[in-house]
Amino acid sequence: MAKEILSSLLRDAFSSARAEGALSAEEVPPIVIEIPANEGFGDYSSNLAMLLAKPERKAPFIIAECLKKHLKDSEGVLREVRVEKPGFINFYLKPDFWASRLSEVLADPAAHGRSDWGKGQKVLLEFVSANPTGPLHVGHGRGAAVGDALGRILKASGFDVHQEYYVNDFGNQMNMLGKSTYLRYLESKGEQIEFPEDGYQGDYIREIAASESYREKVILSGEDDPEAELQRSVQASAAVIIDDIRGALEEFRVFFDEWFSESSLFENPDRVEEAIRALEGTSGIYEKDGAKWLNSSKYGDEKDRVVVREDGRPTYLASDIAYHHLKFQRGFDRCINIWGADHHGYLPRVRASLEMQGIDPARLDVLFVQFVSLRRGGEPVQMSTRSGQFEELSTVVREVGVDAARFFFLMRSVDSALEFDLDLAKEQTNENPVYYVQYAHARTCSLFRQAEEQGERLDPLTDVPAGGLSLPEEHALAKSILEWPQVVRLAAERLEPHRIPFELMAIAKDFHAYYNRHRILGQEPDVTRARLCLVRCIQAVLSNGLDLLGVSAPDRM
């Protein structure tokens, strides 16, 4: 808001200076307006003069003075403009400016931070997609939180988002799953079994095998056909696990528009076969040693990859190629995947397959989420899907709560490995940043409850009384409030959800400090009213921001 105004004023100043011959550069460099870290350098600041120094062949300070001279405050927002040391142009805004801009926010507080920046682009957001061979662990939880929050952020930014879970219900691992369960069932019957080393070891396998419904579905009375039983075991085991995954995600407040089954790719129109044939047509696939290879090295991959094995069975990559082609065939403008960092090597080959099809590989973005390491006390906890010792997402969520778990996962850049200490999270429950932010929100609600009891008319809280906001803290808060849409926009543009919690913590901090230092209620009528307007805006940011994270915003705590 403010930045747009100031940059357009600067642009005009440049043109005006150029028209008079005071400046000569061909074009204006991209104008950057920043909020200086130090309040002594004004409300906003620009380095335009420094950027012009080279093309103008003049000292930045001189250029800055020149721009200042040609600056016309057509909007009437400036209190003062100063040129500082190397050549910064610092803007000091009139107090009325904040009031007038906050009034715009008050017109529709729930919409503050929403935009149509995405222009309704159709985005396929695929995340979690954990193999249905065991319960979700905390690593998947991080992906789930990041994906879901990103979905909310993109929707708020005007994208048409479709959230999808890709279910890898095909291939060897499914057979191994069914076999593992079946063997555990036989074992429970007292039979001697030899459990394979690459079988699934977890207790959940025994639980499924011991369940009533497993026996009903798999072990039909009177029959004794191990082969058929094994087949049914695959289906039954996978169904139980997928239900379990879905349940854990719902408990974590993560929902999908679609659960896309990998095996469905092989049905009716065999999408995998289609995709392979299409690539063969573009000579993206060639035969060697009896197998079919993707010519991905030609497109930046380290080497070529097998797509169809010697024995004719397609590899996982074949499914993935077909799946991603289909994504674009389904009409999505853009695809975003959230993958574990251990999958980073797969991107070049998938992108290669897109490029071979004439699809711009830039339309596929992949967010690589670094690992979560779980600690209990000082001890690292082993996490392996097959060891049976992993920590399940649902266990952690029940221990620390959905809000805290989500906030924790989202607080860090996905590029950083995350250390999650369960004992610490439990001990610190009352000190957790999420409570800090939630408490700030509850406080704003409490203020309005009090205000109402004191007979303050809140219904048309739309216009900030002139002169009601004069404190520096209030200007700082107003600045943050007006900056909020930019934060959401940046989070969406750069796919960085962690910006949201950081901004919320900063605003909560400023609000708590303001609240402790100044009374809102019981002041001069215009002052109280203006402050309530400010608080309403803060409340909107906190509430909207928490909503983007999928974290609750309680009215009282």
Added chain:
RNA sequence: GGGCCCGUAGCUCAGUUGGAUAGAGCGGCGGACUUCUAAUCCGCAGGUCGCAGGUUCGAAUCCUGCCGGGCCUGCCA
């Protein structure tokens, strides 16, 4: 060997794509509850931004080379 990510306060991490005096939370120390919720606030301590060069008005940020840590490097999925 090659690829991706990371290295910033005691710990966990931000740092607005190159800006001005380096930031938060937790932990530590010391203060503030007859007053709108103390799940809060105020103050103090704590740093060769892994190391060394380079680029320029200016570098935690960009380039190069090292050092250290994590993860990949299947005709598994």
